[in-house]
Amino acid sequence: MHDSLTYDQLQNLWKEAEMVHLQKKAKAEEVKATKNVKKAGRKITLSNQEQILLTLLYLYQYPSFLYVGAQFGVCESTANTIFRYWLPILHELLPASILEQVKKKVGDLEVVKEILTVYELTVDSTEQPIERPTDNEEQKEHFSGKKKTHTLKNQLIVLPKGEDIVDIKIG
Structure with a gap:
């Protein structure tokens, strides 16, 4: 029997993940202000909610990043980048094993x-x-x-x- 995520739980997860994301972004801006840091690569066009869904889909099904990227209209490397960014945040917010x-x-x-x-x-x-x-x-x-x-x-x-x-x- 799988524990499913209700829509309300998903909305709460989105809000909590967004708060952690904004904190992480603020810390990065502080570092950027003190150092000459350039951001490489293209800007990700998916919303934060879509990025979280991409990460949850990958964790639930474990398909290839090529497949997940195709589902969300991004390339394989972008899907991988999104997953690697959001995984620690979700790991912090979701129940522990x-x-x-x-x-x-x-x-x-x-x-x-x-x-x-x-x-x-x-x-x-x-x-x-x-x-x-x-x-x-x-x-x-x-x-x-x-x-x-x-x-x-x-x-x-x-x-x-x-x-x-x-x-x-x-x-």
């Missing part, structure tokens, strides 16, 4: 360990091709010897029947 919750509350660790030892966990991993990163360290991090290309590695750990998500790793 069981393991992330435990990291925040050390006392719950033993309870969660006990619960997780009772169940058999299902782990699924996939790799989505991405454009070759320009940063050398990031290239090394994202290169997949198995796929012989640069990929974004995703892992999902769930309880039986996919009822509860235990942990999600994207990167």
Whole structure:
């Protein structure tokens, strides 16, 4: 059974994400004022709401960035850029997985360990091709010897029947 996002919840997410985005933008402007920073690349034409929807769609379906970009009328690299920008913001705003919750509350660790030892966990991993990163360290991090290309590695750990998500790793 999937937890779905109601329209009201989506609107609240948009508002909260917009506030975080504006804070992030204000900090960037402060840095820009003190340093000679030039912004490269084309201006993204999608609204913030459309960018958040693009990110949520990618997280929900894990299609290629080429497919997501086509759905929103942007190129593959722009879809990737949008996803990488909004992911940390949404990660901050959306509910944490069981393991992330435990990291925040050390006392719950033993309870969660006990619960997780009772169940058999299902782990699924996939790799989505991405454009070759320009940063050398990031290239090394994202290169997949198995796929012989640069990929974004995703892992999902769930309880039986996919009822509860235990942990999600994207990167």
